[in-house]
Amino acid sequence: MVKVIVIGVAGRMGKTICQTVLESPGFELAGASERKGSEAIGQDLGEIIGVKKLGISITDDLNQVAPQGDVLIDFTSPVATLDTLAIAVAHSKPMVIGTTGFSQEQLQTINSTAQQISCLLSPNMSIGVNLLFALLEKAAATLADGYDIEIIETHHRLKVDAPSGTALKMAEIVCQTLGRQLGEVGVYGRKGQVGQRGQQEIAIHAVRGGDIVGEHQVIFAGPGERIELIHRAHSRQNFAQGALQAARWIINQPPGRLYNMKDVLGF
Secondary structure, three states: OEEEEEEOOOOHHHHHHHHHHHHOOOEEEEEEEOOOOOOOOOOEHHHHHOOOOOOOEOEOOHHHHHHHOOEEEEOOOHHHHHHHHHHHHHOOOOEEEOOOOOOHHHHHHHHHHOOOOOEEEOOOOOHHHHHHHHHHHHHHHHHHHHOEEEEEEEEOOOOOOOOOHHHHHHHHHHHHHHOOOHHHHEEEOOOOOOOOOOOOOEEEEEEEOOOOOEEEEEEEEEOOEEEEEEEEEOOOHHHHHHHHHHHHHHOOOOOOOEEOHHHHHOO
16 A cells, blocks of 8 residues: 655646545555645535545645655645755655746756655656657667757646746757757747748747646648647646556656656556
């Protein structure tokens, strides 16, 4: 039985992860936390996620509940996640991170912390998206420099970071495969008289609206044809299921490096 502590349980992903834990054999909800000042503090977790009372009180003191779990799962914000990471180290607990929008400095902190505790970071826990990552690498290697590459990501109107972590990961995969540097060839939207498209450009476009869970499209546009790789998420459950798969896996891994979903899935 894997005992899970979920951070940010009042958020969209937090609620979905908690619901998925309850529905998944071999997993147990061992604790729930929220940010200080949240209206959810002190409430029974079941009331927040829309089920019967579970006897789990939501706390703003993660130090209180961390010892009760085998692994911490965090889909919150960059600053909040780094706070959680420090607590995970203090209690020697493995951690699964699905938060996006980290700065390079914050990513360096996470990489450093992965030397002390088992830690997994992925901008997208969906098995389908991670399969798409593998297909993208193959497509980029096969099509090479003969095709223009554009990435379009679409999310709900409440998403605060752009472009999405998944879109950036896709761009990084293409750059690594083709020997390019994203900092040199990345283009983020276009406006005005921008001139002819550069041959090496990798453009990322962000769309926000409604309650769209998430859609990612990679276009390889070449002479006489266009190839598109697309993933559409219809609910957040696929992310939650991937997070639980990652949680089950990470508790059996040693510290020493920062893991990702590619490690979990064996791609």
